[in-house]
Amino acid sequence: MLEIVLISSLNGVLFGMLLFLMASGLTVIFSMMGVLNFAHASFYMLGAFFGFEISRHVGFWPGLVVAPVLVGMIGMLVERYGLRTVHKHGHVAELLFTFGLTFIIQELVQMIWGKLAVDYRVPPILDFPAFTIFSTEYPAYKIFELLTAIAIFLALLLVIKRTRIGLVVQASLSHPEMVGMLGHNVDRVFMLVFGVGAGLAAVAGVIAGPALVTQSNMAHSLGPILFVVVVVGGLGSLGGAFIASLLIGLLQTFAVASNASLADAFGELTGTGPLAAYLGDIWNVTVAQLSAVMPYLLLVLILIFRPRGLMGTRET
């Protein structure tokens, strides 16, 4: 039991940190521009493929730096020449724009790297088990993922809370017109934030790529869950996104570990009527089988009972 709890906690925290890396950029963009950026997970995918391509030629570490910068620049271009133009036509147009962008990016990736998974490897220097608990090895690479995510969280917090640019970003979140009146170029702040957000997603892609599978559908599987993180954490709140990511990571991991079902709670279903036949399926579904639904259940509950999210300051 202790074994499962310990290992599940570790796995949950790790998965949560990966989610946070991606959600941090998305939450800031969402709260500043009021637009749900559907293409955010696509920047994550771009990061993974850029990282792979660079690692093939000059190694993993240059990729970790160069790929996010490139993707961040692409993000800024998208904001400057795409979103800003579309912005005039309202939020629906922006939403559709980012939605369309996901398909374009996916098609481009397929054209360049094909539909099959690419062989993106963990750098040899990190390819060893860091420690062993209860006969389960823990790869050093996962510890590296964890440390990177924490470092980025701290750096972001520092920038937003302690620097001048952070102050402007914070002010633009709640009072963009006022910030504009004071002589700051709000458009440029938006562009910068969009670029940094895309870059952060790319960092997540570069470090998750070797651990998971790098292929052209990788954005699909993570896209929807990011929105859950943003809404649960609360708009514009980095701390909220951090807590929500961990919460979702742990929730999913512990759900998988559980084999409980209604049959365990209330005993086997007796009787053979039509009702029993209908209920039979539901009765024996384990919590583990529902693990993928858990985050969305949380989303629904939060929207009903606390619409501004865990740490948000305004209603969604």
Added chain:
Amino acid sequence: MKKHLFSTAIALSLLGATAMHAVAEDTFKIGYVDPLSGGGAAAGQIGLNQLKYIADEINGKGGVLGKQVEIIPYDNKLDPQVSLLQVQKAIDQGVRVIVQGNGSSVAAAVESFVTKFNSRNPGKEVVHINHAAIDPSLTNDNCSYWHFAFDANVNIKVEAMTNFMKANDAIKKVYLISQDYSFGHSVADAAAKKLGAEGSGIEVVGNEFVPLQKVTDFSPYIAKIQASGADSVMTANWGNDLQLLIKAAGDAGLGVNWYTFYAGLAGTPTAIKQAGLEDKVFQITEGVNNIDYQPMQEKVKDYISKHKDAPIYYPRLFNAMGMVFKAVEEANSEDPVKFVPKLEGMRYADFIDGKEGFMRKDDHQYFQTMYISGLGALGANQPFDEEGTGWGWKVAATVPVDETIVPTTCDMERPN
């Protein structure tokens, strides 16, 4: 508008030209109805490459009954509805042999459509050559006289795999993990019943279902397998769900053996190599390239040299087409009404090993020697590696034809 009219005119004249072409040249037409766009496109394209290769080969030898074989592709987008439209289109263009395989739901739709079409249109019968769909119902409760299955169905694969596992004394505790949908459940149910039976000497220590193509982090599942004390895992997972599972196992240093159905699919050998699981992942198929049978190895080398970007093929497609051509020659007719009886009960030397398989008359299921193979470093006479990993599939066990035979519930309706 003018421009639009103009392009329509061009399109129409082009259509006319191709139609004329089809009429002008009397060929033996084979319609290939499989995904050529969307998610299944990679698998579908491989089948098309291979069919064209087969056609070129036989055409070089003078064709079938003196006619050139023509492969006509129809993209079904892996969608049952679209498939039926495409089958109808193929029939309208004079196709009487439909080759289809990807997706059991698609195969079920095509099988029932073809059966109904044939009963309503005597004299225009078509035959459905299924090269990949393995849902048992296709050759059991829903079997059809006009459908032939060339891949071993789920029941056969589970039977062969579990027999192999039961015969292995090192296997004591097995963990089952499958995707939460019809195929995963049919494998898990059959395997749990077979492995958990009295006297098998095997304990099933877990029967897990994972949401289909939704899980990103498989490490919690690995922790559960680890905690269960299993020495072997049997999984029906394929694609991402298998690759991520295996990579997570490699990360955690989980030292079990893996018994799979689809570890040979594109991308998975790469994941196995990355996880470092040498000689620990097994699959059951109708054969692998490294079987020591020279005629096959030479042809595979030739095929790969012509398709360097997609050096994958399906051995059963060679069997399927070889048998159709043989039946047509024997019947001296390309009318399915005449050559289908020749296919029934036909014995055929398999492409992969030259051993004889047979098409069972009762349910139109093909039975062939099955192989359990593991992925690892190659030895002598094993020239084929997978996806540039340096590792290839090596035979771990051979299941002779008579040990693969399972009963059928098929009660076939035959035309008078």
